[in-house]
Amino acid sequence: MLRILTFNANGIRSAAKKGFFDWFARQNADVLCVQELKAQEADLPEEIRRLPGYQGFFHCAEKKGYSGCGLWTRIAPQAVRTGWGDEEFDAEGRYVEADFGRLTVISAYFPSGSSSEERQAAKYRFLERFAPHLLSLKEAGREVVLCGDVNIAHREIDLKNWKGNLDHSGFLPEERAWLDRLFDDMGWVDVFRRLDPRPERYTWWSQRGQARAKNVGWRIDYELATPGIAALARATDIYAAEKFSDHAPLWVDYDVTL
Template sequence: MLRVITLNLNGIRSATGKGFLDWLGAQNADVVCVQELKAQAGDLTDAMRHPDGYSGHFHHAEKKGYSGVGLYTRRAPDRVVEGLGITDIDAEGRFLQLDFGALSIVSLYLPSGSSSDERQQVKFAFMERFLPHLASLRASGRELIVCGDWNIAHKEIDLKNWKSNQKNSGFLPEERAWFTRVLDEQQWVDVYRRLYPEAGGEGYTWWSNRGQAWAKNVGWRIDYQLATPGVAATARSAAVYKEQRFSDHAPLTVEYGWAF
């Protein structure tokens, strides 16, 4: 059995203060992927680096208090791949891959384009250059699970107010078409959607801080575990945890019947 969790922390220091590490220690997870660390290496405490028997691996952004991804694992990886080898993308700390035997697990943080037109163009540029990297991963012959905040709600079922968001970043036609290419052309599997094809609001993973989005469950499903078909076929269950809030995102946990 392989238990994998992904969560955008919206700041590892903030999430830790809200009980994230205490919660993590009770999850019995094998691998935990986190995004948006908003911290440099020197900002991390020993507890953040090695919570409850885990070993942490991180790809920090160069800019302080910004972006960054990480993975926690109880098993030592065979290989660590930090970044994509693309200077401007790697400066923002958005990709980290750990290899375990024939399986690789990735923590990924796609840019958000919601703050400005300029950042939306950065997001589009990332998507254009990341697509061939995803293709090369698929062609590698390895099994992979790519976890993270993709900052795209794929279909109407994946957000509450889809009609009013069709011109907003995260639900733009170009973004959704790109995500469809990832799934259909490259044959990555959206594991949660494969398990629960009709799930709506129970699958949301992010809520705006505006209004009463959380209280009313006016959310978006933008955090995914995308997997290659072999390991995806072993997925047995998935759940979004909402009993506590560590972030404006919620953790997504998937149980795979994969020997790890």
């Protein structure tokens, strides 16, 4: 089995202090994708940058303490790319891509639009430009697993208070329609949802009030996959028993050997 684990750390050094890597060491994961590092590579502690048994690759934002993606793998990749060729968003450190034979694994951090109208407009620009990139990956004949914080809940089942969020960033009709097109027109698969149809399975909770304690959450972290590798997904889970971040780690096991 190939285990791929994804996690928005909301600060990788903070998550490490809260025990994330102690927990991760027991998960037998082959690939770890992390978003929102909030650190430059040079600022990462040696034990994180060179995680024992893994190679790490990073795409950090030009702005310090902001965004950033990492991908750690215990299987040597044939090629690694940081950034996806978009000047605006590559400056924000949102993309690491690694090739393993015909399989590509991506750690990606989609913009959030919740802070301002300007950031929502930036989110729409990202989605508009990113879709052709995903299409080109799929049309190249590669199997792809894209791990990341997409910052969109797809359906009503994917957030607790959906009625109250119909006009909020992360559940806007245009955002959800983008995922519809990704799944229905381009053939990508929401791997977690294919394996786990249960309600109240969330990966993010607001820091305000008692949202996490009451499980008033959103499922905005995904493993999105092309059909071939998606069909080989056998098990998945979200680990929320410990709080390493305002997000919870999510993993999927694929019946494939690299």
